[in-house]
Amino acid sequence: MPPAKKRLRSYDPAKIRTAVLAQFGNVREAIRTLTPDQLALPTGLGDWAVRDLVAHLTVVVGAIGGGLEQAEPPPGPVVPLLDWPFATATYAGAISEDVARIAAESVPVEAGSAAGAEELFTLAASRIDALLPGAPDDRLVATRVGAMRLADFLVTRTVELIVHTDDLNRATGLSVPYDRQALAACTRLLADALAVKAPGASTEVRIPPFAVVQCVEGPRHTRGTPPNVVETDPLTWIRLATGRTSWHEELDAARVSASGERADLGGLLPLMG
Template sequence: MTTEAVTRRHAYAEAGRAFRDLVSQVGPDGWRRRALGEWTVLDLVGHTSRALATVETALSRPATRVELADPVAYYRAASAIDQGEVAERGRDAGRALGGDPAGAVAELCDRVLVLVARTPDDTGVTTRLGGMRLIDYLPTRTFELAVHTRDLATALALPAPDTPLALHESLRLAADLAFAAGRGEQALLALTGRHPLPPGFSVL
């Protein structure tokens, strides 16, 4: 196992546990609070929990061919997905967590992290966008967990969890996505204080 692979695994586990622990702090009246755009806290938790559930699903469907070579290829392919569909899947995932969403997330997180830990890096998995190696799929899930856990912390008026590995991995992926989209110069100038980003700038 390479150093990069070990880092990817640790970052995913760190992000998953941070999300699980933050969800445990949602009070009984917190689930219907507005969170992100049209989503409630429950919708956002449901959507974010898919960064765990989709790994479990992908591992249950072995891939014999690698169609997406890396995390950037995955997100480039994902750019064609209808955002209304994404929003509705988030709501469906929130409802699917049942009467004890925090308990369901905790159980899902623990189960998936055990499953990932015992699966080799090069295992082919079938994502909804195509076949990938597990170790190349994980950074996309870490990215989702890192970003949306911070969205959740904002919605709950709580401090964002300390996840240095997940944050570093997600920043690296964001930079790669900016470069791949032809926005690398804008991102570099903004990050070095040379020029502000234009309104609505996103690497996704």
């Protein structure tokens, strides 16, 4: 995937910071309630149990403080925000190794609670509280995919937090709330990633109330109802974009509507591995 040449959308850094902290708080409160039986439940994410998912969430939020504790990377190439969704699959193996280690050390099912995870979330919260308020948006942060602007890295945290909140809810039957701003940022970034992967203007993808993008090569539409239209809700879109579900499954369930000869997005999804 070639690097994105431009930002298709801007994000309000202050709102993104608030959204990340809000969704982090939602997840933290839910994890405090998990029982040993819930920690042992399968997630449908490979061989991960809920305890592995919880461990990954501590990595997701801990990366904010960890990145700010490190020295700022030297000037050089910076990873554009829209490159991030396509780069994550490269590091799936390393992420799984980190998760397995943390899960084994901190979230043992036999412990009777998620106390180990809560301890890690408390540590992450203290580091974020100490370091994030004074960090400028343009500060560079070292990440697995390369140096990123802090403001852009925080947008990626909304994706990780929303996607895995949904994973947690579906695996456990919990109803962890989705912060609206975090859900919006996640939806928009993944929608814009589709437009990067399939540039064009023949198909309109609508994900109300958060995003509308034009994509797919073909005749450009200028007036009236577009001939090729895809519409779905934010969570269904996020599941499609991250491979949690399939195009045809969601079409059959009527959670996606698609009209027009260029409205089949099945060959373009998922966007993230």
